[in-house]
Amino acid sequence: MVNEKYYEGYEGDEEILFRLYVNKEEVESVGIWGGYFSSIIKLIPPQDEGWVGFSYYYHLNSGWYDEENWYVPDIDLFYEQLQQIDENALAYNVDKEVLNLIRSMFSKAKDFHGDITISSY
Secondary structure, three states: OOEEEEOOOOEOEOEEEEEEEEOOEEEEEEEEEHHHHHHHHOOOOOEOOEOOOHHHHHHHOOHHHOOOOEEOOOHHHHHHHHHHOOHHHOOOHHHHHHHHHHHHHHHHHHHOOOEEEEEEO
16 A cells, blocks of 8 residues: 555645565555655755766656656665755755655665665656
């Protein structure tokens, strides 16, 4: 069952769906409003060589945007990028809750050697 707490009230707008798999079994699914996701991802700065990790795919609108259930290629890097985001730079408490939810999913993926897919609807 998909937790859509952070998409309620935004039906009809873009929804970003995260799915956590451990041993190829889906163990957690979260749907969030695209606006929350954008406000979080925009806080990941480019590196000297440009965008890296998930922010590379985000800014090029490729990968996760092109395919349903796109597997995040480098969970460790994306988790580190999420950890470096300054929560005080987020405008709303809900953004902070969403960031912590996403961080938690990626932490579980790291701990249990799982996979995460992202879809945009």
